[in-house]
Amino acid sequence: MINDMNRTLLFSEYFQQWIDIYKKGAIREATMAKYRMTQRWVEKLMPELKVAELNRTAYQQLLNAYAKEHERQTTLDFHHQLKGAILDAVDDGLIERDPTRKAIIKGKTPRVKKIKYLSQFELHTLISDLDLKEEPNWDWFILLVAKTGMRFSEALAITPGDFDFARQTLSISKTWDYKGEGGFLPTKNKSSVRKIQIDWQIVVKFSELIKGLPEDQPIFVGESKIYNSTVNDALTRHCRECGISEISIHGLRHTHASLLLFAGVSIASVARRLGHASMTTTQKTYLHIIQELENKDVDLVMRTLSGL
Known part of the structure; x- marks a missing residue:
């Protein structure tokens, strides 16, 4: 009752x-x-x-x-x-029968969302414009995200100890609680815990940058609270100065993935590098790019067959 x-x-x-x-x-x-x-x-x-x-x-x-x-x-x-x-x-007996049974889920038609990303030329122009000082700053942060495709919270949590310069790898195993009180948090999902390869430029530049920094302390986190908008504003300024498309830090992650896909890197490898839980997420996010690549593949197939 x-x-x-x-x-x-x-x-x-x-x-x-x-x-x-x-x-x-x-x-x-x-x-x-x-x-x-x-x-x-x-x-x-x-x-x-x-x-x-x-x-x-x-x-x-x-x-x-x-x-x-x-x-x-x-x-x-x-x-x-x-x-x-x-x-x-x-x-608990507060409701006699489950009212959610056979519920019908409706909703507005989703808007077509085309991800924003830079071309290879635009990204090269952006990186050339960065002011990489002797101490860590947001330009260093922008470079790292562009070269790794990390999520914003993952990049904030990177410490000197996460780099393995001998093997040219970077370990991603945590995030930074920038929306809350600060401190390390787990990654978005189990697949987000990963080691990714880094290029020799990152190895050379960051090996110098992090000399003398505490091994277990985040490189880009200081005393004051961090806001996503602060870093996005710094990135926007660079984009405007360079005369290229204006994107967000998350757009750099999309740029990283897009360039790899256009270069012929497999969807499975891109998914692992981004820390996606499954290739389905990657396929859905970059559907229009994959479709463009498939159109190129059709042309290649036809040229190959016609030459037989």
Whole structure:
């Protein structure tokens, strides 16, 4: 039986309590922020919805209202976060039946997202414009991301001890919590823990840069808090000065991958270098580039066959 208190408990309040009990301290701050955002959307869309009134119809109405403002994948994520709390409410006897069963996920048509990246000439122009001082600065950071394709948080976490100059490798095994209080965090997924080859220019330049720096301390993190926008602003200034396309630090990661694909490096190798969980992620992200390469392959096949 559902007691009187449970009959008056709002679903938004229950979900907030559930987050505090089951998620706080157990998930990363970035993920926690997504749960908080979900709670705010529930409060906004159905502020009067009570836990005891949560049936399949009410739940579908909530999903439909959310889907009007969001793409289908985002609505699916919203559904998955709510479902965890709702199933616990069912187990605790607050709800008699699972209202999420056979839920229909809708959403706005996704916008066509074409990734921004530099051409090989543009990247060469950018690197030539960097002011690589004797001490680590954001220009050094830009160079490292361009040459490795690391994520922003991964590059921030790089320490001198991660370099193996003899084997020309760089170990990526952690990230930096730049959105929170700072400090090392685990990588995005298990596949993100990797060793990647670095070219001789990085070996020569960084072996000099990191001399005397603490082996276990991040190279690019100082006393003050780091913001993604600070580094992006520095990169944008260089792009404008060079007269090339303006991209973000994440765009440098795309540039790195794109140049490797155009050079003929396999999708599997690019996926491993980027730390993608599967080749599917790489294929989806760089679909238009892969299609361009396939068109070139067709021309090559035809030329080869016609010469027989």
